[in-house]
Structure formats: C-alpha cells, structure tokens
Amino acid sequence: MVNSETVAGCKEDQKQHFFEKVSNFYCPFNFFLQIACKILNTCTFFPMQGTEFMIITIASLKGGVGKTTTAFHVAAYLQSLANTVLVDGDPNRSAIAWSKQTTSPSFKVISEKQLPKYGSQFAHIVIDTQARPSNEDFADLVDTSDLLVLPSPPTFLDLQALVETTEVLTSIGCKKHKVLLTKVPTNTGSTDERDAREFLEEQSIPVFKGRIRFYKAYEKAALNGTPVNLVKGDRNAAIAWADYKTVIEEALEEVYASGKV
Numbered sequence: 381m382v383n384s385e386t387v388a389g390c391k392e393d394q395k396q397h398f399f400e401k402v403s404n405f406y407c408p409f410n411f412f413l414q415i416a417c418k419i420l421n422t423c424t425f426f427p428m429q430g431t432e433f434m435i436i437t438i439a440s441l442k443g444g445v446g447k448t449t450t451a452f453h454v455a456a457y458l459q460s461l462a463n464t465v466l467v468d469g470d471p472n473r474s475a476i477a478w479s480k481q482t483t484s485p486s487f488k489v490i491s492e493k494q495l496p497k498y499g500s501q502f503a504h505i506v507i508d509t510q511a512r513p514s515n516e517d518f519a520d521l522v523d524t525s526d527l528l529v530l531p532s533p534p535t536f537l538d539l540q541a542l543v544e545t546t547e548v549l550t551s552i553g554c555k556k557h558k559v560l561l562t563k564v565p566t567n568t569g570s571t572d573e574r575d576a577r578e579f580l581e582e583q584s585i586p587v588f589k590g591r592i593r594f595y596k597a598y599e600k601a602a603l604n605g606t607p608v609n610l611v612k613g614d615r616n617a618a619i620a621w622a623d624y625k626t627v628i629e630e631a632l633e634e635v636y637a638s639g640k641v
C-alpha cells in the first residue's frame with residue numbers, strides 16, 4: 381500500500397482518486413479499468429520525478445475554440461520542465477492523431493483508458509476534453525484538476541458559450557477556472573481582445589493576462605504533428621510559441637501561489 385507519509389508531500393491518494401474519477405468519467409461500466417485502479421492503489425512503486433504533480437484541464441462547452449491546440453502546447457512546454465503526459469479525452473482522438481504525425485513527440489499522449497497504466501509516471505498531467513461535457517463531468521474535472529483553462533476566441537458567439545460554461549462552473553463552486561483568449565486577431569485595428577476583456581471583467585470572469593494570437597503557423601504545426609515552435613520557415617512560429625510560454629508561466633505562478641501543488 382502506498383504510504384503518503386513515506387514520500388513527503390506526494391499526493392498519491394489524490395492522484396489515485398483522480399485516476400478512478402477519470403476512468404469512471406469516460407468509461408463508467410469498464411470493470412477492467414477499475415481493477416487496474418485497485419492494482420495501482422496497492423502498488424508500492426510510484427516513479428514520480430518530483431514530490432508533486434499537477435493536473436491542468438482544458439475545457440469548454442464549444443468546439444473549435446483551440447482546446448486541443450492549447451492542451452498540446454501546454455504539454456509541450458511542461459515537458460521541458462518535467463515528465464508530462466497529455467490525456468486525450470476527446471472521442472475524436474485529435475490530440476493522439478496530432479502526436480502520431482511525428483516520429484518523435486517530446487511528451488507522451490495517451491487515451492483516458494491508458495491513464496491507470498501510465499498516469500503515475502508523470503509530474504504533469506494535461507487533459508484535453510471533448511466539447512460539451514455534462515455538469516457531472518465538469519464536477520469531476522473540477523474536483524481533480526489544479527487548474528481549468530477555458531479557451532475562447534474573443535467573438536460574441538464564443539463569449540456567449542463561455543458565459544454558459546462559467547455559469548456551470550460557478551454553480552458547482554469552482555474557483556479554479558480561468559479564460560484564455562485564443563485566436564486573437566493580429567491586426568492592430570482590431571478591438572476584439574479589448575472588448576472581450578471588458579465584457580469578461582463586467583461578468584467577473586477571470587481571464588489570463590496573456591493571450592494566444594491567430595497565426596497560420598498553428599495549422600502547419602498540426603499538419604507536422606509538432607508544437608508550433610518546431611515549424612520551419614514561418615517567422616510567426618516563434619512569436620506564437622512565445623504567446624503560449626507567457627500564458628503557461630502565468631498559469632504556473634497561479635497554481636504554485638495558490639498552494640494547490
């Protein structure tokens with residue numbers, strides 16, 4: 381039996397609880413997974429690199445807002461800090477498909493069914509979710525995540541869907557969510573970002589200071605199966621990567637300051 385006192389600061393119980401939750405969430409009738417969770421629970425070897433682990437979930441009620449792109453880049457950046465796994469919770473398996481384009485992904489991408497087998501090996505777990513999770517799914521994700529990132533382009537329709545999402549989260553008492561403005565227009569005349577920020581402030585919805593701008597380089601990255609920083613011959617690729625780096629550093633500061641990890 382894992383003894384949390386023997387590995388100081390390590391949150392095995394919470395992690396185990398997380399594996400069970402995610403397994404139940406995606407696959408409620410799969411007894412095999414439940415057995416795998418029990419085996420993990422009795423395993424005495426947790427090969428974690430540090431003494432802590434972090435769970436960042438990317439969620440939204442709407443598709444096409446940049447969830448998978450965000451999950452992929454968050455995982456790529458976190459992998460540069462410590463062993464990271466991206467859990468593809470979307471039935472379309474878009475993150476797995478993305479990672480299969482390349483022969484050398486820098487981090488592991490797994491399905492939620494593989495989580496009981498591999499999850500304990502990682503210091504960071506990033507979860508890409510399907511669009512339209514139910515209220516119960518949200519409650520489970522809130523329970524198990526250190527931070528919920530809600531990507532949204534700064535358009536009226538997207539912001540409307542976002543308000544719906546935050547209402548669900550607020551109704552279940554979530555204080556871990558933060559909006560990430562994505563696909564922000566790069567033309568200097570656009571007021572979309574400013575308008576979106578004003579709107580979110582009026583609604584008291586927390587939002588990252590950093591934002592992800594719209595660059596074609598992301599499509600090339602998806603085609604290559606790499607993060608955007610590895611796209612060759614596009615001068616915006618480095619700028620696009622810097623956008624994600626800024627946001628992830630902001631997210632990490634928040635998670636560490638909150639004492640959640």
Ligand SMILES: Nc1ncnc2c1ncn2[C@@H]1O[C@H](COP(=O)(O)OP(=O)(O)O)[C@@H](O)[C@H]1O
Nearest residue numbers: 443444445446447448449563593594595598599
């Ligand atoms: N910042 C961005 N700039 C340009 N295109 C983007 C950006 N983020 C995502 N995309 C593109 O938008 C589409 C949807 O993104 P995706 O991450 O798959 O959304 P979701 O997972 O929410 O459905 C993809 O073609 C992706 O390449």
Ligand SMILES: [Mg+2]
Nearest residue numbers: 447448470474
């Ligand atoms: Mg997706």
